[in-house]
Amino acid sequence: xxxxxxxxxxxxxxxxxxxxxxxxxxxxxxxxxxxxxxxxxxxxxxxxxxxxxxxxxxxxxxxxxxxxxxxxxxxxxxxxxxxxxxxxxxxxxxxxxxxxxxxxxxxxxxxxxxxxxxxxxxxxxxxxxxxxxxxxxxxxxxxxxxxxxxxxxxxxxxxxxxxxxxxxxxxxxxxxxxxxxxxxxxxxxxxxxxxxxxxxxxxxxxxxxxxxxxxxxxxxxxxxxxxxxxxxxxxxxxxxxxxxxxxxxxxxxxxxxxxxxxxxxxxxxxxxxxxxxxxxxxxxxxxxxxxxxxxxxxxxxxxxxxxxxxxxxxxxxxxxxxxxxxxxxxxxxxxxxxxxxxxxxxxxxxxxxxxxxxxxxxxxxxxxxxxxxxxxxxxxxxxxxxxxxxxxxxxxxxxxxxxxxxxxxxxxxxxxxxxxxxxxxx
Amino acid sequence: xxxxxxxxxxxxxxxxxxxxxxxxxxxxxxxxxxxxxxxxxxxxxxxxxxxxxxxxxxxxxxxxxxxxxxxxxxx
Numbered sequence: 031x032x033x034x035x036x037x038x039x040x041x042x043x044x045x046x047x048x049x050x051x052x053x054x055x056x057x058x059x060x061x062x063x064x065x066x067x068x069x070x071x072x073x074x075x076x077x078x079x080x081x082x083x084x085x086x087x088x089x090x091x092x093x094x095x096x097x098x099x100x101x102x103x104x105x106x107x108x109x110x111x112x113x114x115x116x117x118x119x120x121x122x123x124x125x126x127x128x129x130x131x132x133x134x135x136x137x138x139x140x141x142x143x144x145x146x147x148x149x150x151x152x153x154x155x156x157x158x159x160x161x162x163x164x165x166x167x168x169x170x171x172x173x174x175x176x177x178x179x180x181x182x183x184x185x186x187x188x189x190x191x192x193x194x195x196x197x198x199x200x201x202x203x204x205x206x207x208x209x210x211x212x213x214x215x216x217x218x219x220x221x222x223x224x225x226x227x228x229x230x231x232x233x234x235x236x237x238x239x240x241x242x243x244x245x246x247x248x249x250x251x252x253x254x255x256x257x258x259x260x261x262x263x264x265x266x267x268x269x270x271x272x273x274x275x276x277x278x279x280x281x282x283x284x285x286x287x288x289x290x291x292x293x294x295x296x297x298x299x300x301x302x303x304x305x306x307x308x309x310x311x312x313x314x315x316x317x318x319x320x321x322x323x324x325x326x327x328x329x330x331x332x333x334x335x336x337x338x339x340x341x342x343x344x345x346x347x348x349x350x351x352x353x354x355x356x357x358x359x360x361x362x363x364x365x366x367x368x369x370x371x372x373x374x375x376x377x378x379x380x381x382x383x384x385x386x387x388x389x390x391x392x393x394x395x396x397x398x399x400x401x402x403x404x405x406x407x408x409x410x411x412x413x414x415x416x417x418x419x420x421x422x423x424x425x426x427x428x429x430x431x432x433x434x435x436x437x438x439x440x441x442x443x444x445x446x447x448x449x450x451x452x453x454x455x456x
Numbered sequence: 457x458x459x460x461x462x463x464x465x466x467x468x469x470x471x472x473x474x475x476x477x478x479x480x481x482x483x484x485x486x487x488x489x490x491x492x493x494x495x496x497x498x499x500x501x502x503x504x505x506x507x508x509x510x511x512x513x514x515x516x517x518x519x520x521x522x523x524x525x526x527x528x529x530x531x
Binding site for chain 1: 481486487489490495499501502503505506509511514515517518519520523527528529
């Protein structure tokens, strides 16, 4: 294997990294790497610090290395690690008396009156992907990828392929994207029998499978000297076990007091459709991004999401310095089978096929605000920082009865996040 | 609010169309603004991936902008 001489590195450490990358790519690509030019290898790193009020905390470092290859090819390697800990809602309803629950691992815990029942939770996730892009002709580009993700109780293996066809002197791009993943779930204590008693824990299978397939058709159009618009139609299908093995639903009496707790149950198929319209508009110095997404699925969830980004680029003679406030709002209707709790008499008279108290399936309004600041570029690279706040407000469905009116049945979710990023080009 | 958002989207379209950004045939030598990194549909894929993961884990609606990405047992 012959490699061209490396471009002048920005220090001994950068040169060492470049050497390792050259070796790795050479091994992957064999003879093609003979013409490898390491100039232009970019490394993007970011770490997310995520904390929900009273619930889950996550630290998530991620890194992407992009290696340009001869003939306008490129290889991207991505790795991410999540360390998650804290408390996750178990699906039971808050009430005016304290209750004792049992976790999937068999530990008992007591929840005080008025508190949202949560169970302690800790997990790690390792995720990686490899993407390869190359032109197939002067107008047609191919991008393929493989990805894998591993958690203690969950594994996902996936692949994606996309084609982009440039037309009309590169003012129009048509794109087709396909992706699929095969997921395997192995929950603590086995897969629960849907709608069985949570406390009795009827033994189920060791694991379950899920398959996800997506198709995306896209049109990107240059509308003017400073306006790029993008329209995507996405269709997706999920098949397999989508029931959350750790969440239950409370059955309550006529006074609203929980008397029984059963595992949730979700349909084993879902089709999804999205329509996404994105815009980037140049204002002469600054840039605005305005996106709108409509979502609909066969579980009855409809959602509208809008986001606005304003890239502010002050002319202070500091290359790379920029700031970007972003506001995102999403409104979602509830899934057909969502209920924060169910009247026990009605449930036992006619048990539903599917039932979930997971608030992510509830009608909600979600607000997010962030401010990203990119510091000026240096010889070593560029740092950026993004604090972000997310708040979700849930609609009550069904309405509260009896003692339920004395507690907050589905409290708002408040999340603080900070992301610290660094990028460099060798 | 769910009924208002589609109207806001249409207003946004009308606003952009009326702001002077009318569709025109941009010549290759006029693409300096389009070439700026902030004009990419996804200016920072790494950041977008982190955000997508957050929203995927907290909302039912997801996807729409790109395909691919890693799976996750978080939702």
